Amino acid sequence: MEFAFILKYQLADEAPDELVERLGNAGCDDALVGIGQPGRLALEFAREAPDAVQAVLSALGDVRRAVPSAKLIEVAPDLVGLTDVAEIVGVSRQNMRKLMLAHPSSFPTPVHEGSASIWHLADVLTWLQAKGSYSLARNVLDVARVALQVNVAKERRRLPGMASKELDALVG
Incomplete structure (x- = not known):
């Protein structure tokens, strides 16, 4: 099944031509690469995978291998x-x-x-x-659920010093 989603990243200084080539070599040849905004990278994927989790996680891994210094901003749609x-x-x-x-x-x-x-x-x-x-379409909902989980997990790592149980009790 094919899953459509977007990965958005913040970049360190990267040469655009070299970046696109590295992404292609790392397995991101199923993504439209957007590098128009300085310091940003957007990858619009149409990835074949058995499920949305595998599609998104494999794309995240491919980008990590190609551009290890890139910092994930967001998985979309979320x-x-x-x-x-x-x-x-x-x-x-x-x-x-x-x-x-x-x-x-x-x-x-x-x-x-x-x-x-x-x-x-x-x-x-x-x-x-x-x-x-x-x-x-089932795959749209599946991708949205995975995007939500990845984005929440990413943001949760930014919360220093507050235990999960304490936070859950406060926002419950």
């Missing part, structure tokens, strides 16, 4: 606005907003609430799937 969700699901943004407003107690809680609220895509897709009225 953090999304209503417009992003609407595009993925194939409905209008207005339709997504109506769903959110019509189901305030069950619609997933945003990660950030403000003029532009942000959700974890996996949460919204799982909610839509449970409603039963939307046909979702």
Whole structure:
């Protein structure tokens, strides 16, 4: 099965031509490489694998081998606005907003609430799937779940000195 996802990295000083060649040699020949923003690397993968976990983890490993100094910023799709969700699901943004407003107690809680609220895509897709009225490609939800897990694990490592149980009790 093919899984589509994006890996975004912060780079040290890297020569773009050499970087693209190293990525190809390391097994990232199934990715579109974006190096237009200085100090950043984005890889849009279309990776064949038995499941989403293996697709994302193998891509992360390939990039690590090619560019060991690269620092992972994000695995996408994960953090999304209503417009992003609407595009993925194939409905209008207005339709997504109506769903959110019509189901305030069950619609997933945003990660950030403000003029532009942000959700974890996996949460919204799982909610839509449970409603039963939307046909979702299984691999999109699988990739969103893996992206969420990788991003949360990456961020959790940044929390010095606070035990997991203490944190879980505070945010529970």
